[in-house]
Amino acid sequence: MSILVIAEHDNAELKGATLNTIAAVKAIGGDIAVLVAGAGCSAVADAAAKADGVSKVLLADNAAYEHQLAENVAKLVADLGKDYSHILAPATTTGKNMLPRAAALLDVQPISDIISVESADTFKRPIYAGNVIATVQSSDAIKVISVRTTAFDAVAAEGGSAAVESVDIADDAGVSSFVGEELAKSDRPELTAASVVVSGGRGMQNGENFEMLYKLADKLGAAVGASRAAVDAGFVPNDMQVGQTGKIVAPDLYIAVGISGAIQHLAGMKDSKVIVAINKDEEAPIFSVADYGLVADLFEAVPELEAKL
Template sequence: MTILVIAEHDNAELKPVTLNVIQAATDIVKSAGGEIEVLVAGAGCQAVADAAAKAAGVSKVLLADSAIYSHQLAENMSLLVTELAANYSHILAPATTTGKNFMPRVAAVLDVAQISDIIAVESADTFKRPIYAGNAIATVQSSEAKQVITVRGTGFDAVAAEGGAAAVEAISFAEDAGISRHVADELAVSDRPDLTAASVIISGGRGMGNGDNFKLLDGVADKLGAAVGASRAAVDAGFVPNDMQVGQTGKIVAPELYIAVGISGAIQHLAGMKDSKVIVAINKDEESPIFSVADYGLVADLFEVMPEFESKI
């Protein structure tokens, strides 16, 4: 049995979530034996392949270096993955925006059912995944001959980024589906850590009142080296851009420390952050659901507390 892990990257760096997916693959190998290979598809991405080759547990890295894969368009990625699929029993990718984009196409072309967002491996054909916004965990067993799986990175510890010595093998297949094209990237630029990789996150909710008040979080974030997030309510109200959204329909995070400021704790938000190691909640409503998952809670007016909080750090 050989497992293919599809690397998440930006053509320059291997994204940390790939190491979490490799751990999921490792758990499958432990239960049934086999090897783990990693596919790096992009343009000018040799450095990414070299980094993947150092990851613990990887036996081989396949490098598809072509302008066709520079933006990992779903139509082109699905052609590549399905071309390689015959050699693998399992195909795994992160349950990120990119992975969620092309993996359903892979499953459809292979005519198999995809298993999405797994958080644990029971055996080579049995996995656990959250349902009902994380309020229940389903154990799913698949009888498909080939398993197509997306992995929730926060459900698995990352394997060591160093210590491996896998061979890097270039593959020549590069086919453009010709039915889509990349037009432009509109990316928010920030000096702060990415939400999905940050060890500390401070998020604001509707209680912030308006977008300008999110500046109250900036000082604390700067001192803690934290990323700044938001609830869907704050995003929908136009306080901040949607790339800051944490929750079921935003980014799933599990930092060492999560500080929720003015967030009531709707079920959709809790689904995206309740796996955080330590949760601190600040809200003036003591009945807010956020306190049910918080390790530390402060019932207070955020506009009075946050300046003092910053001064004490």
């Protein structure tokens, strides 16, 4: 079997999500080719060639792919993908945007957001906001799959020495164009890639109080997240939301501050290795998933925690 992995990158760097996706591919087994589609992205192809287990890198370097427009990249993926048994991409917003479009071009029903590989055609995936796990078998000739990256430990970024081949296809569907991008800038690690996450909820009371969490996070080298309640209340921007409809995280340590623990929030963080909850309501559902619960006023506990670290 030959398996095609679609690399996640920003034309400069290969994103870690790609390495988690390769881990899922290794669980299926077979030769691994990685497609790097972008513009001016040869450094990314070189990085992908070094990843553990990769046997070939396909580099499609063309202006049409610069911003990962789904209309263009999906066509390329469908063109190249018909020679493979499986096509996998990380279930990031880029992967989710592009992959189903490629699958439909191949007349394939894709399988979204897998959390385990049972066999070459059978996978587990969460449904109903993670309240149910379904085991799904595909009968399509090509399996098109997006991977929940937090469910697979990344393969090593170094150690491989795959050849890089250029792909001479330039698909510009001509129906979409990139206008602009507004990315949140931060010196802290990215939420989905951080090994420690500190999140605040409605208990933070306002946006200014999140400053306390930023300080704690900086001491821990952590990313800062928020519950949907905190986002809906306007305390912080929505790209900080952890939960079923926000980001799914699974860090080594997750510290939930002033978060009650609604189902939709738990769905986004319950696979964290160690969960700490700080909440003054001892009945809060968050304590039922926390390894360590501290019933306390967060406005006293958080500064004290920061001072003691």
